[in-house]
Amino acid sequence: MTTDSxxxxxxxIDRLKRDILELAKIGQDPATRGVTRLxxxxxxxxxxxxxxxxxxxxxxxxxxxxxxxxxGRFAGAADLPPVLVGSHIDSVPAGxxxxxTLGVLAGVEAMRTLGDLNRxxxxxxxxxxxxxxxxxxxxxxxxxxxxxxxxxxxxxNAHDVDGIRLADAMQAQGLDPMAALDAARRPDDIHAYLExxxxxxxxxxxxxxxxxxxxxxxxxxxxxxRLVGKAAHAGTSxxxxxxxxxMGLADFAHxxxxxxxxxxxxxxxxxxxxxxxxxxxxxxxxxxxxFSLVGRDMSPxxxxxxxxxxxxxxxxxxxxxxxxxxFEQLSWLEPQGCDxxxxxVFEDHADRLGLSHLHMPSGAGHDTQxxxxxxxxxxxxxxxxxxxxxxxxxxxxxxxxxxGANVLLRTLxxxxxxxTPKTA
Numbered sequence: 001m002t003t004d005s006x007x008x009x010x011x012x013i014d015r016l017k018r019d020i021l022e023l024a025k026i027g028q029d030p031a032t033r034g035v036t037r038l039x040x041x042x043x044x045x046x047x048x049x050x051x052x053x054x055x056x057x058x059x060x061x062x063x064x065x066x067x068x069x070x071x072g073r074f075a076g077a078a079d080l081p082p083v084l085v086g087s088h089i090d091s092v093p094a095g096x097x098x099x100x101t102l103g104v105l106a107g108v109e110a111m112r113t114l115g116d117l118n119r120x121x122x123x124x125x126x127x128x129x130x131x132x133x134x135x136x137x138x139x140x141x142x143x144x145x146x147x148x149x150x151x152x153x154x155x156x157n158a159h160d161v162d163g164i165r166l167a168d169a170m171q172a173q174g175l176d177p178m179a180a181l182d183a184a185r186r187p188d189d190i191h192a193y194l195e196x197x198x199x200x201x202x203x204x205x206x207x208x209x210x211x212x213x214x215x216x217x218x219x220x221x222x223x224x225x226r227l228v229g230k231a232a233h234a235g236t237s238x239x240x241x242x243x244x245x246x247m248g249l250a251d252f253a254h255x256x257x258x259x260x261x262x263x264x265x266x267x268x269x270x271x272x273x274x275x276x277x278x279x280x281x282x283x284x285x286x287x288x289x290x291f292s293l294v295g296r297d298m299s300p301x302x303x304x305x306x307x308x309x310x311x312x313x314x315x316x317x318x319x320x321x322x323x324x325x326x327f328e329q330l331s332w333l334e335p336q337g338c339d340x341x342x343x344x345v346f347e348d349h350a351d352r353l354g355l356s357h358l359h360m361p362s363g364a365g366h367d368t369q370x371x372x373x374x375x376x377x378x379x380x381x382x383x384x385x386x387x388x389x390x391x392x393x394x395x396x397x398x399x400x401x402x403x404g405a406n407v408l409l410r411t412l413x414x415x416x417x418x419x420t421p422k423t424a
Contacts, residue, residue, distance in 0.1 A: 023089065026047045035096065037091040055072030059074065069128055076122055078122055080124070081190055084128050087133070087196070088132075090136075099394060107196075109409075119413075141166070187374055195368045197380075199212055202384070204383040213359045216362070217361070221329065223294075223310075227289045227323045233284065234285055245287060262309070264306055268306060269294075298335050298361055349411050362379065
């Protein structure tokens, strides 16, 4: 830990780097070097245990709430609503080491740095690692729990794309699924929420900017789509007599660009990310295709228009190929703006550190979009090399991680010291 010429604190990047590299070993695949810590998997829970130890070593008290969120509390001088800072440490299959992790461990490092200086903030600080942010079971489970946006029915019915139920996955880890309803917090229980994240896109790198100030976060909907035809012998069935489920998917994929052009915006995204063909025999016409469809936009109306268009197009394609079309909506997350006042504090401290910055939207979903429904919340980005994320070669230069962590540290200190009594 060092201080700059104005005697303001700076994080210890070597210490933060060691934490990031150590956590990356949990769930790492030696073959791909990717990190797999799916929500409520063994690797995910091992990582949560590791994080709680790190928080305790930094001088905080740590535990799991009813939703499986790691909550590390650092006392303040006054017993006031705390400032929350964090992100997530679960991952997609074969993901990268920075996604979510940087924001959580930068929060721990910020409190460690202040502890080294024997500096106690006016308000308590809670470092939080939200459970299942990557949406294995739909939505952002941990943040939705904190914001009181879960129901018993949702918890009971939620499942992943492989059919594994959320309740079963939590019970396998010794957690009570319905205890997630007890994780809800009141708006007057939280002073603000701050999040640092890698961009996961190429804009900051191409624009040569150090910090992204996120004005708003795109909404996301996630479907599981089924097109059901008839499996048959691939050699004896004439092409014009087939009910080929794969051809339905192929036609839909070809229509995605047109759907966005007609009903979307510059911020619209539609992605088919996972596909399963059944019965999956090279010599059998696929009788069923099951695939994921994820849509995104910054406007609730545009999201609705995209969803309506997808339904109409899929229905028409199903009729054309003599297929049955059905879908299940796993989640619908509304777009959300960030708090302008907190963004200004982030910007002020970026300026004081001599860091360039850019106001920008986020096409990816983040915990901030739920926390913004509960309290003042703001999100900043640091560059991702090549814009790559959700992949083993995801990378953020250590100097960029350091820059973001320092902006987070100073903003956290400023926000946590709001309301400090003035001395005469």
